[in-house]
Amino acid sequence: TLPAYPARINCAVELLDTMVAAGRGDAPAIHGAHGSWSYAMLQAQVSRIAHVLREDLGLRTGNRVLVRGANNAMMAASILAIWKAGLIAVPTMPLLRAKELHTILDLAEVNAVLCAGALKQEMVLGIAQAARPPAVLYFDDDGPASLEALMATRPGNYTAVDTAAEDVCIIGFTSGTTGRPKGTMHFHRDVMAICDCFPRSTLKVQADDVFIGTPPLAFTFGLGGLLLFPMRFGAATVLMEKLSPDLLLKAITDYRVTICVTAPTFYRQMAPLAVNHDLGSLRKSVSAGEALSLETRQRSQEATGLAMIDGIGATEMLHIFISAADDQIRPGATGKPIPGYTACVLDAAGRQVGPGVPGRLAVKGPTGCRYLADPRQREYVVNGWNVTGDTYEMDHDGYFWYRARTDDMIISAGYNIAGPEVEEGLMQHPDVAECAVVACPDEERGQVVMAYVVLKQGIAPSAEMAKTLQDFIKQNIAPYKYPRKIEFRTRLPRTETGKLQRFKLRLEAQGQ
Template sequence: ELQYPERLNCVADLLDKMCATGHADSIAIRSQTESWTYSHLLATVNRISHVLLEDMHLQPGNRVLLRGANNPMMAASVLAVIKAGCIAVPTMPLLRAKELGVIANKAEIAAALCSENLREEMELAVQANPILTQVMYFNHQGDDGLEALMAGKPAEFAAVDTLAEDVCLISFTSGTTGMPKGTMHFHRDVLAICDCFPRSTLQSEKSDIFIGTPPLAFTFGLGGLLLFPLRVGATAILLEKLTPEFLLKAIDEFKATVCFTAPTFYRQMATLAKNFDLSSLKKTVSAGEALPAATREAWRQATGLVMIDGIGATEMLHIFISAAGDEARAGATGKPIPGYQACIFDEHGDMAAPGVVGRLAVKGPTGCRYLADDRQKNYVHQGWNLTGDAYEMDADGYFWYRARTDDMIISAGYNIAGPEVEEALLKHPSVSECAVIGLADEERGQIVKAFVVLKADAQASADLSKEIQDFVKNSIAPYKYPRAIEFMTSLPRTETGKLQRYKLRTPAASSS
C-alpha cells in the first residue's frame, strides 16, 4: 500500500529530496546540447518558482499553461509551476490558437510559460482570448524573457506547502474522438505513478537512462521521460527532433537503457535497427495503442528485447496493466500492476467471467477526475474507471485487448475487433501501416474497411488489394476480411501517435 503524508509537494519529494540524498551531482536531464545535474535542475526550478510568484504575481492554486517541445527548460517550467503550489497545464506543441483558447477558457487559465519557438501561435491565442493576460517566454535570449528574470533570483526556494490531495496537474486527453477533456491529478497521484509501474515492471534504478518520444504534455511522456527518472535519481534524455531514425541514433549516442514510444514508432525502428548499436537498451515500453503481434515480433528479431506493452490513460495518469520479461504473454497487455485492480464488466454492468469480452474497468491509487465535464459519470462507476476499451480476461488473470469500445465492428451479426484485422494485415509483406473501421452497409449493417499504407517498394493495384484480402482470409476467420480496401499515403494520427479512426469514418478523409 502506498502511503503519503497529508501535506505533500511532489516536486519537493522528486527533486529537493534527491539532491539531499546524494544525487546532487548526478545528471538529471540531457538534451542534444545540454547536460543538467540534479542540483542545476533544482536551482533552475527554484528560480522559475520565484519568477512565478514575485514577477508574475501568481498565487498557489492558479493554473499555468505550459508550451514547449521536450527540452530541459520545458521540464523545469512544469516542475517549477507545481513547486510554487500552482497547477501545471502542459499542452501539445502542435496545438493551434483555437485549441489553446478552448483549453484556456475551460481550465480558466490566465498565465502561460511558453517556449520562444512557439511564440507566434501563442500570440494569436492571446489576441483571441482575453482570459490569457500574461505570457512569459523561455528558451529566449532577450532581456524580457524568463531566463533574464531568473538571473536575479536566489537558487533556493522552499516548496509551497500543499496538501497531498491538492490538484497539481491538469492534463488534456489527446482526443482520439476529437473532443479533448481536462483531467485533474493530485500531488500524491504524481508520486503514486512513480512508485507503481517503474518499480514493479521496469525495476528502474539510478543507473538508468530514459529516452523516448512522447511529449511532456502527454502523461505517458511526463511520467516516462521526467517523473520516473527523477524518482530514482536516473537520467532523462529529452529530444526535440523525433523520427524513428533520430531516436535510434540517440539511443546509440546516449547509451539509453529504457525507451518509451508508441507501437508504430517501434515498427519503423525495427526496420532500421541494424544500422545502430542498441546494446545499451534493457527495457522498451510500448503504449498509447495496442501493440500488434507483428510489431512485437519484429522488435524482438531486431533487438532481442521482449517488448513491455502497457495500457495507460490520461484519466488514470499512467500505465495500469502491463507485464515484463517472463511474465509477458505475447498478445496480452498483461496483468494489473501492483496497486491496481482490473476486471471486465458485461453489458449489464456485472463482472464478466473469464473469456468474455466486455468493458475494461480499473481501480487504484490514481483515477479519473474530469475538469468541468459531465462525462465523469460515464467514466467512473462505483469507484471503477471505465476506460472505453473492450477487453477480455483469461483464466490466469491476463488482460487481452480487443478494441476501443467504439471500434468494435458488427457485420452481418458478427462482432469483429478492428485491431485484430489490422494485426493480420500488418503481417502482409507489402503493408506498412493500416487502420480498420466499420463502414455503414445496407445489407450487412457494417462492413470491414481497411485503409492501407504500402511499403515503399509496393505498388497499389486491384491485384494487390485482392492478394491482401486473400492473405487476411487465410490467417483469421474469413468473415473478418476487409471487403473494402483503400490505399493511402499516410494515416491520420494524433500528436501522441494514436490513429484517429473517427476521421476515417467521415468521407472527407478518403480524399487525402
C-alpha cells in the same frame, strides 16, 4: 504495496529536493539541448522559476500555469517549478493551434503562461482570443518577456509551498481523438503513486538507468515515462527536441541509454534501422499509447533483442495501469493490473463478466478520472470503476487482452469483429506497410469491415492486390472477418502522439 503518503506532500520536493538531500546532487538528471544538468543544477533552475512565478508574476497557491515547449530541460524545470510554487501545471501539446490553445486557456481558467520561444506565434494568437488573457513569459528565446532574464535576478534556492497530498497539481488534456478536449485533474499524491507503481514494480528502475523516448512531456505518457519515473529513482533522462527514428537510435548509443519509452508506430519505424546502431546498452523497451501488434513486437524484438514491455495507460488514469514485466510477458496480451490497481471486464449493463468474454475494461486504483467540469465524468466513472472506452477480454490466468476501442468494434451481420485483429492479420502480409480497419455502413449487414491500406514502397495498388489481401485474411483468420472493402492510401491520419485516428476514416467510410 504503495507507501502511505503523508497528508501534506509536494511532489516537486519529493522528486527533486529529496534526491539532492540524499546525495544525488551531482548525478546527471537531464541530457539534451541544454547540455547535461545535474540534479543540483535542475534544483537551482526550478527554484529560480518558482521565484519568478510567485514574485514577478504574482501568482498565488492554486493558480493555473499553461506550459508549452518541445521536450527539453527548461520545459521540465518549468513543470517542476509550477509544483514547487504550489501552482497547477496545464501542459499543452507543442502542435496545438491557436483555437485549441484558447479553448484550453478558457476551460482551465489559466492565470499565466510559460511558453518556448519557438511556439510563440500560435500562443500569441491563442491568448488574443482568450476570455481573460493571462500573463506570459517565453523561455529559450531572446525577445522581451524573457523567463531567463527574470530567472537571472532570482536566487537558486526556494522553500517549496506547503501543499496537501490532495491538492490538484496538474490538469492534463486528452489528445482529443473525439470531440472537445477534456481536462483531467490529478493530485500531488497521484504523481507520487504513478512513480511508485509501474516503474517500481514492472520496469524495476535503478539509479544508473538512462531513459529516452518520444512522447511529449505535455502528454502524461511522456511526463511520467521521460521525467518523473527517472527522477523518482535518481536516474537520468535524455530529452530530445527534434525526433526521428535515426536521431533516437543515435542518441541511444551516444548516451548509453538503458530504457526506451515510445509508441508502437515509432518502434515500427526504428526496427529496420537498428542494424546501423549500437544498442548494446538497452535494458528495457516500453510501448504504450496504442495496442502493440504481434508483428511490431516481433520486429522490435529481432532488432533489439529485448522483449517489449507493453502497457496501457490513459490521461484519465495519469499513467500505465496494466502491463507485464519482461519475464512475465504473454505476447498478444497487454498484461495484468499493476500492483495497486484492479481491473475487470464489464458487459453493456455494467455486470462483471468472466474469462473469455469480451467487454468494457474497468479499472480502479490509486489514480482515477476527475474531469474538469465535464458531464462525461458520469460515463467514465461508473460505480467507482474507471471505464476507459476499450474492449478487453481476460483469460483464465488473469491476463488482459486488448480487442479494440469500444467505438472501433465492428458489428457485421451479427458478428462482433475487432478492427485491430483484422489490421494485425493484414500486417502479416509482406506487401502491407500500414493499415486501419473500420466499420462501413451496409444495407444488408448493418456494417461491413473496411480496410484502408498503405502498401510498401514500390508496390502498386490494384484490384488484384485487394483480392490477394482478402484471400490472405480468409486463410489466416475467421473468414467472416475479411475486409469486404479495401481502399489504398499513401498515409493514414494520426494524432501528435502517434495514435491512429480511426474515427476520421470511419467518417470517410460513412461518406461524410
